[in-house]
Amino acid sequence: MSRLVLWNVDLTLVDVSIITREAYADAFRKVTGRPLVKLTQHNGRPDSEIVFETLAINGIVAEDDHLPEFLEALGEAFGARRKRLTKDGRTMAGAADALKAVARLDGTVQSVLTGTIKSNAVHKLTAFGLDRHVDFEVGGYGEEVYPKATLLQVAQGRARQKYGGTFDGGNTVMIGDSARDVQAARIAGASMIAVATGRSLPAELHEAGADVVLPDLSNPSEVVAAVAGLTSPARKAG
Known part of the structure; x- marks a missing residue:
């Protein structure tokens, strides 16, 4: 069988918030000519949304070219700091082993579904050696202006186009x-494994509808048992 596992x-997987804040400050100054005073919380939102809110709370009226300019500057600022990622960031507990273990499940494609723009997502995972089991081509990223x-x-x-077969709500986690x-x-009809390593409490994750x-x-x-259980033929038939 085929299964698609999409990681935030x-x-x-990683915490590189120090580098991210610095990159946003650099990008803001480059695009607006002013220092960044306030940066909104990410909380699972895409960079495209964060950019607009950051401009607004800093008193900048957004114009048509602000988003592409800011995202380009953000990529450049983050890329310039990529050698510091392992020093000033960290992998989340068990991330490398979890990716490796899930990769052993037959027919599994792993990618990312992240609010981070693609270039920065690649830098983040590559710096910590987490990229070896991830197909970045089929992922979804923060520069793509879609709801998550x-x-x-x-x-x-993208997974169907590259690998053939069926990737749908029954075999996507x-x-x-x-x-x-x-x-x-939930909206997309996929299964969800939530980890309480971010800003959402376990009770909030349960209440939102996480399967695990x-x-x-x-x-x-x-992690493997949860992925396998949520994509089993019996689960799909149910």
């Missing part, structure tokens, strides 16, 4: 840390 990046639920369906379409991730999976809530990724067998 920030606070699910729609982006999940876009990723399914998202793994993330925010209530927004859970809501996106784990404290973290430190038990790879637990």
Whole structure:
């Protein structure tokens, strides 16, 4: 069988918030000519949404060219700091082993569904050696101006185009840390494994509708069992 596992990046697999804040400050100054005073919370939102809100709370009226300019500047600023990622960032507990363990499941394609723009997502995972089991081509990213639920369906379409077969709600699992991730999976009809490593409490993740809530990724067998159980033929038939 085929299964698609889509991972959120920030606070699910890695924490590089220091570098992210610095990159946003650089990009803001480059695009607006002013220093960044306030940066909105990410909380599972895409960079495209964060850019507009960051401009607004800093008193900048958004213009048509602000988003593409800001995202380009953000990629450049983050890329310039990529050698510091391992020093000033960290992998989340169990992330590497969980990715490796899930990759052993037959017919599994792993990618990312993240609010981070693609170039930065690649830098984040590559810096920590987490990229070896991830197909970035079929993922969904923060520069794509879709709601996250729609982006999940876009990723399914990319997986079908590349690998053939069927990737749908019955064999797609998202793994993330925010209530927004859970809501996106629910809307798209995919299964959801939530990890309480971000800013959403376990109760919030349960309430949002996660199928499974784990404290973290430190038990790879637990992650694999959850993925396999949520994509089993019996589950699909149900």
